[in-house]
Amino acid sequence: MRLNKHISDTGFCSRREADRLIAEGRVTINGRKPGAGAQVEEGDIVLVDGQRLQVRQAKAGRKHVYIVLNKPVGVTCTTESDVKGNIVEFVGHEQRIFPIGRLDKDSEGLILLTSNGDIVNEILRAENKLEKEYLVAVNHPVTDEFLRGMARGVPVHGQLTLPCKTGKLGKFGFRIVLVQGLNRQIRLMAAHFGHRVKQLVRVRIGSVKLGHLKPGKWRNLTDVELRGLLPHRTEW
Incomplete structure (x- = not known):
C-alpha cells in the first residue's frame, strides 16, 4: 500500500x-x-x-463502514472525483464511502459517512425529525428578537422553515437546533434578518456528538450511536 x-x-x-x-x-x-x-x-x-500510527478498521461484526468526520472549511461534500477538495478524497478511506447529507463548503463540523447506501435515505427521511445542532457566529449582535424570529420560521427557497430551537452564545453567537436540512438554510435564515454568518459549526446529529474530535479527523461510530440513528435496524 x-x-x-x-x-x-x-x-x-x-x-x-x-x-x-x-x-x-x-x-x-x-x-x-x-x-x-x-x-x-x-x-x-x-x-x-x-x-x-494504527490503521482503523470497521468494527468487528459490521458489514459496512460508518464514520463521523470533523469536516474542515474548504472540503466539499461530494463524491465527484473531479471536484477539488471533495470529501471522499479528503478522508481517503480504503472502502468506497459517501456522505450522509451535506455541509456547505464554508461550514465545518460533524458529518457522517458510510459505505452502506441502503441507510442514507432512512437517516435523512424528514419524518425521522433527526435533530442537527449548530454553533453559529454572525457579524451583528444577537438579540432576543432575532432568536425568536429564527425559531418561529423564516421564508427560505419559497417555503417557511420549520420551528426550531435557538439560544444565545455571547454577543455575536447563537446555538440552533434544526430537524430539516434545506440548502444553506441557516445562512439564508440569518440573512433574512440582516445577519451574515461568519462561522458555522455542526456539533451534533441525533445522539452523535462532535465532542473532542479534532478538525480533519474521523472515527468509527459506536454501536450505541448507530442504534440511535436507526433504532429499527438489527444488521450493520
Whole structure:
C-alpha cells in the first residue's frame, strides 16, 4: 500500500496532508525517511513526528463502514472525483464511502459517512425529525428578537422553515437546533434578518456528538450511536 494511503487510513489526516508530511521529512518507515512513492508492507512501523500510527478498521461484526468526520472549511461534500477538495478524497478511506447529507463548503463540523447506501435515505427521511445542532457566529449582535424570529420560521427557497430551537452564545453567537436540512438554510435564515454568518459549526446529529474530535479527523461510530440513528435496524 502506498505510504500516503496508509497514513490516511489511520484517520490521522488526508492523503494530501500525508504527502506534505512525507515531503517535510516528518514520516519514517522502520526508522528511515521514505522516498517518493514509498510503499508500506505488513508489519512495517510507520511514525509521524515519532508517533506510531494504527490503521482503523470497521468494527468487528459490521458489514459496512460508518464514520463521523470533523469536516474542515474548504472540503466539499461530494463524491465527484473531479471536484477539488471533495470529501471522499479528503478522508481517503480504503472502502468506497459517501456522505450522509451535506455541509456547505464554508461550514465545518460533524458529518457522517458510510459505505452502506441502503441507510442514507432512512437517516435523512424528514419524518425521522433527526435533530442537527449548530454553533453559529454572525457579524451583528444577537438579540432576543432575532432568536425568536429564527425559531418561529423564516421564508427560505419559497417555503417557511420549520420551528426550531435557538439560544444565545455571547454577543455575536447563537446555538440552533434544526430537524430539516434545506440548502444553506441557516445562512439564508440569518440573512433574512440582516445577519451574515461568519462561522458555522455542526456539533451534533441525533445522539452523535462532535465532542473532542479534532478538525480533519474521523472515527468509527459506536454501536450505541448507530442504534440511535436507526433504532429499527438489527444488521450493520
